[in-house]
Amino acid sequence: MITEQGVKDFLRSGGYIADDAIATAVFLALQMEKPILIEGPPGVGKTGLAKALSSALDFPLVRLQCYEGIDEGKALYDWEYGKQLLYTQLLRTQLDNYLSVSADLKEAVERLSAEESLFFSKNFLVQRPILRSFLSEKRSLLLIDEIDRSDDEFEALLLECLSDFQVSIPELGVIEAKRKPLTILTSNGTRMISDALRRRCLYLYIGYPELEREVAIVRIKFPDLCETLAHRMVEFLRKVRDLNLRKPPSVSETLDWAQVLSILKTTQLTPEVVANTVGVIAKHQTDLQKVTELAVQELS
Amino acid sequence: MERIIARFVAALRESGIRVSPGESLDAVQALALCGMEGRRSSRQLLRLTLVKNANDFPVFNEVFNHFFNRFQFVDPEIDMSGLMDAAVINMEGEFNYLNQQQGDDHDEPGPLLKLDSDINPEDLQELKSLTEIDPDDSDGNEIVVQMKGYRGKAKKAPRPTRRYTQNPLTIELNKGNSTERGITFSPEEQAAMQDVVSRMMLRLRKDMRRMKNNQNRGKLHVIKTIQKNYRNDMVPFQVALRRKRREKPRLVVLCDVSFSVSHASRFMLLLLHTLHNQLLDVRSFIFNRDVAEITEMLANMPVNDLMETIDKGDIIDLDENSSFGQVFLKFKKNYLENLRGRPAFIILGDARNNYDEANDWVLDEIREKARYMLWLTPEERDTWSRGDCLMDTYGSYCDKVEVVKTVDDLSLVVEDLLRDIYADQAHPLDKKRLREAKAAETYDSKDYYTRGKSGGGEPVFDSAGRSHW
Numbered sequence: 001m002i003t004e005q006g007v008k009d010f011l012r013s014g015g016y017i018a019d020d021a022i023a024t025a026v027f028l029a030l031q032m033e034k035p036i037l038i039e040g041p042p043g044v045g046k047t048g049l050a051k052a053l054s055s056a057l058d059f060p061l062v063r064l065q066c067y068e069g070i071d072e073g074k075a076l077y078d079w080e081y082g083k084q085l086l087y088t089q090l091l092r093t094q095l096d097n098y099l100s101v102s103a104d105l106k107e108a109v110e111r112l113s114a115e116e117s118l119f120f121s122k123n124f125l126v127q128r129p130i131l132r133s134f135l136s137e138k139r140s141l142l143l144i145d146e147i148d149r150s151d152d153e154f155e156a157l158l159l160e161c162l163s164d165f166q167v168s169i170p171e172l173g174v175i176e177a178k179r180k181p182l183t184i185l186t187s188n189g190t191r192m193i194s195d196a197l198r199r200r201c202l203y204l205y206i207g208y209p210e211l212e213r214e215v216a217i218v219r220i221k222f223p224d225l226c227e228t229l230a231h232r233m234v235e236f237l238r239k240v241r242d243l244n245l246r247k248p249p250s251v252s253e254t255l256d257w258a259q260v261l262s263i264l265k266t267t268q269l270t271p272e273v274v275a276n277t278v279g280v281i282a283k284h285q286t287d288l289q290k291v292t293e294l295a296v297q298e299l300s
Numbered sequence: 301m302e303r304i305i306a307r308f309v310a311a312l313r314e315s316g317i318r319v320s321p322g323e324s325l326d327a328v329q330a331l332a333l334c335g336m337e338g339r340r341s342s343r344q345l346l347r348l349t350l351v352k353n354a355n356d357f358p359v360f361n362e363v364f365n366h367f368f369n370r371f372q373f374v375d376p377e378i379d380m381s382g383l384m385d386a387a388v389i390n391m392e393g394e395f396n397y398l399n400q401q402q403g404d405d406h407d408e409p410g411p412l413l414k415l416d417s418d419i420n421p422e423d424l425q426e427l428k429s430l431t432e433i434d435p436d437d438s439d440g441n442e443i444v445v446q447m448k449g450y451r452g453k454a455k456k457a458p459r460p461t462r463r464y465t466q467n468p469l470t471i472e473l474n475k476g477n478s479t480e481r482g483i484t485f486s487p488e489e490q491a492a493m494q495d496v497v498s499r500m501m502l503r504l505r506k507d508m509r510r511m512k513n514n515q516n517r518g519k520l521h522v523i524k525t526i527q528k529n530y531r532n533d534m535v536p537f538q539v540a541l542r543r544k545r546r547e548k549p550r551l552v553v554l555c556d557v558s559f560s561v562s563h564a565s566r567f568m569l570l571l572l573h574t575l576h577n578q579l580l581d582v583r584s585f586i587f588n589r590d591v592a593e594i595t596e597m598l599a600n601m602p603v604n605d606l607m608e609t610i611d612k613g614d615i616i617d618l619d620e621n622s623s624f625g626q627v628f629l630k631f632k633k634n635y636l637e638n639l640r641g642r643p644a645f646i647i648l649g650d651a652r653n654n655y656d657e658a659n660d661w662v663l664d665e666i667r668e669k670a671r672y673m674l675w676l677t678p679e680e681r682d683t684w685s686r687g688d689c690l691m692d693t694y695g696s697y698c699d700k701v702e703v704v705k706t707v708d709d710l711s712l713v714v715e716d717l718l719r720d721i722y723a724d725q726a727h728p729l730d731k732k733r734l735r736e737a738k739a740a741e742t743y744d745s746k747d748y749y750t751r752g753k754s755g756g757g758e759p760v761f762d763s764a765g766r767s768h769w
Contacts, residue, residue, distance in 0.1 A: 004334070004341075020340070020341065020344060021344050021347075021348070024334065024341065024344050024345060024348060025348050027334070028330050028333065028334070028345070028348060028349075031333050032326070032329060032330065032333065034326070037352070039354055040354075080531075081531040081532055082530075082531045082533075085532070085533050189354075192494075192498055195318065195352070198352035198353070199320050199322060199323060199352065201352070202326075202348045202349060203347075203348060203349075203351060203352040203353070204348060205354045205357070244600075244601075246600060
């Protein structure tokens with residue numbers, strides 16, 4: 001029996017520092033077999049959570065990146081037309097023999113349609129990510145990334161999959177999941193996700209982490225960075241976030257910066273260091289200036 | 301436990317968070333799985349399962365604190381259900397106590413309600429309206445015009461009353477908001493606007509998609525067709541066509557922020573703010589006597605900060621009297637030259653020029669640059685020629701002048717405009733279909749959503765308010 005603390009521990013082993021809310025959500029998702037919808041600003045580790053989970057739990061990761069215009073042919077399943085054509089070509093002689101017995105055209109058509117299901121069988125089915133994760137022998141982790149980029153139609157298509165873990169294929173009937181995958185949906189909130197989809201999920205909002213957690217994240221990724229520097233760095237970044245920038249630095253920027261500082265073998269955070277590496281934190285011209293100004297104020 | 305959760309869910313619904321029965325079942329299941337270990341973890345569990353929108357978190361927290369502040373979390377050995385039942389009974393007592401206080405708190409006709417509580421507020425309102433002179437009947441002498449101004453106010457049913465009787469919890473939750481009406485927006489207002497805009501976008505998008513197929517029709521795209529039919533043995537079952545570039549509709553909005561129209565402009569700014577990242581290329585200006593562009597600020601600042609900045613007079617001096625003539629001149633001088641494309645113009649203002657020079661010839665120049673010109677005024681048509689109002693002069697340059705008084709009006713007008721712009725670029729076939737749809741829609745379906753929501757009563761947005769030149 002897994003507990004919430006257990007979830008935290010194995011996530012830590014996967015290189016992810018979770019807070020209580022995240023651990024509870026993961027724990028519940030595992031127990032209740034419900035998808036989690038994660039929202040939050042970009043770069044706070046939404047996709048990272050899924051990756052860490054998959055490596056920690058040893059669930060194979062099946063990833064579906066959403067984009068505008070994604071449809072069932074790309075997400076659920078597709079028929080392999082080429083293979084179907086190839087088979088009909090190769091089997092032509094057999095088909096001729098098989099059909100030559102029939103007296104007239106009508107009977108031939110009847111005979112052929114009796115065998116129709118051959119060509120719409122699992123043999124010719126291409127499994128796309130969702131179906132693949134449903135049919136995997138081992139329990140898998142299905143990551144539906146950036147769902148807000150897809151269209152409304154696609155969202156509606158997901159409803160059946162997410163609530164019942166099944167896929168309806170007109171030619172084959174309903175295919176149910178062998179093992180219900182642990183499902184994680186992420187969204188950056190560029191578009192409102194419909195209530196119908198929200199209702200089927202647990203909802204987790206990941207914001208910017210607290211000071212200690214962020215330091216711990218930096219420490220776990222870059223153990224050779226000295227602790228006081230990590231602490232000062234994160235403190236500084238938290239002040240930068242309050243600056244009302246166009247693109248406030250998030251955890252991924254923190255990690256990038258930590259990497260840069262450890263490559264440069266920095267030991268002290270000074271305005272010069274910030275000025276030299278500011279491109280890692282701020283991604284707009286106006287932001288650059290604000291950050292360097294703040295560095296002069298705070299660090300000198 | 302189920303009873304507590306059911307009650308808590310009811311409380312959430314009262315505060316406007318939508319919770320489905322399935323979600324409350326989830327909550328019960330989750331609590332059973334994790335156990336009620338402490339306030340913090342229970343709050344997290346409930347939040348995970350019941351609230352599906354980050355904007356609702358503050359409301360949830362408030363309700364949670366209210367609801368559970370007399371629960372003690374105890375260790376599991378003690379008989380939980382007995383304790384809970386006791387707590388529920390206790391709470392019911394509390395509810396009753398609160399119920400008796402009903403009527404003390406709200407501002408609508410209190411004394412009458414107390415005399416006879418059977419009269420419900422809407423009936424009362426109807427009775428009241430009997431005593432009013434119907435302004436449509438007369439030609440509009442001054443008194444009637446004045447009454448007309450107040451009519452909208454009186455027509456509003458005192459909605460909160462009904463909610464108070466349903467659940468006393470909301471009384472205190474709403475108290476803070478109802479009393480002060482500052483320049484900034486409450487989260488509820490922002491959420492409502494979000495709601496209006498997203499519904500509007502949904503309707504628009506639906507229409508646009510129907511149109512898209514035809515609109516993008518172009519020549520055959522040979523390479524794409526071959527690529528697409530590779531798997532079909534090169535038999536071109538599916539044809540790929542070249543797409544035409546679709547033009548983004550451009551909008552230029554001039555918004556009067558002087559005191560006389562502050563109510564309307566306040567919502568216009570909020571609408572713009574919400575619209576800004578949705579679909580459009582909008583350039584927004586505010587004016588009083590001076591004119592300033594606020595496009596950047598709208599995109600980057602939280603709306604309340606922006607409102608405060610404007611209110612403090614940091615952008616333009618609010619103490620000046622508004623002068624439309626001056627503003628048009630300045631606009632022409634500073635901005636008109638570098639407007640891209642053929643944008644649609646929206647001007648929001650009462651056209652009260654404070655007896656300054658009209659400079660209406662500038663509008664003629666703007667008109668040449670604009671695809672479409674729309675003037676929104678919060679004043680009724682009867683008053684357009686009164687005093688220093690130049691509505692009739694300015695109006696003759698515009699494609700359309702509309703009277704807007706509520707958020708719903710505003711969004712309807714803007715939606716209509718967007719629809720027109722899109723339709724402008726549409727394929728001829730679609731144009732025809734849109735026209736037909738519009739003709740059919742004028743009766744019912746168009747404002748199906750918005751009307752239903754504004755609480756019945758007669759539409760504020762009557763045909764007399766519209767005019768065409």
